[in-house]
Amino acid sequence: MRWPVQAGFPSPAEDDQEPAIDLNALLVPHPEATFLLRVRGHSMTGAGIDDGDVLLVDKALTPSHGRIVIAVVDGEFTVKRLHLSGDGVRLEAANPDYAPIRFQDGQELQVWGVVTRVIKTL
Template sequence: MRNQGGRREGAGRPKGSNQYGEPTRPVRLPISQVERVLRFVREREHELPLYACGVSAGFPSPADDYAEGALDLNAHLVRQPAATFFARARGDSMIGAGIHDGDLLVVDRSLTAEDGKVVVVSINGELTVKRMRREKGVTWLVPENPDYPSIQFQEQDEAHLWGVVTNVIHSL
C-alpha cells in the first residue's frame, strides 16, 4: 500500500521563493473581498506620509521637517464604507461649490439629505449633482452656477436620492 497525503520531504516551493522573497501563510477571506485584496497586493497600495505642519496658503512659513504619521485617504474620505460610492462629475453647474467637470465625488448613502447639502439625485432617469433647498414644503435642486436653472420637484417627477456628497477630489 502506498503512503498518500501528508508532508513529503522536498515537496512544494522553497520558502521565500515567491515574488516578495518571504514566507507566506494561508488566509481565509470572504469571497466578495478576494479581488479587492488581490488588487491591493498587486498595486502595492500603501499609506502616504502626512506632515504635521500646515502648508501656508498666504505668506510662506518655515516647514517643520517631520511627518505626523501615515495617511490613509479612505479613513479621511469615507465615513461609512458599506454606504459610500464614488461618482465622476460632468459639466460646470456646480462650479461655485468647487465641483469641476471630471471631479471625483465621494457620496454617502447613509446620510440624510438636508436643506443646503450637496446631493446626487436621479430625476426622471437622469443623474444630477445639485444643492438641495427646501422652502415652504417645496424641494429644489439648485445649481451653483447662474447659467443653469434650479429644478423644482414636481408631483409627476420620478426622483431617487442616491446620496449626499461628502468630499470632492479634483486635479489642479
C-alpha cells in the same frame, strides 16, 4: 487630526512627524455606502465642483437642506444643492446659467446620496 506641512523651509526634526495618513479612515466613515462619481458638466462650478472632478458620495447620510446631493430626476443622475422649504423641494445649480429644478406632479425625485468631498486634479 492634524498633518502639518511646512510651506517655507522644511523642519529637520524627524521626531516631530505625525502618524501616516489613512485616507479610508479620514474620508470614508461608511465604506459600504460610499461611492466615487466623476462630474460631467458645469452646473456646480460656483460650489467648487468642476467638470472632471471626482465626488465622494455617502449614501448612509441623511440628505438635508443646503447639502449637495446626487439626485435621480426622472431616471437621470445629477449633482445639485438640495433646497427644502414650505413650497416643496427643489434642486439648485451653483451656476447662474442653469435654472433650478422644480418638481411638478408626476416627476420622480430620489436623493441617492450626499456629496462629502470633491477630489480635484491640479
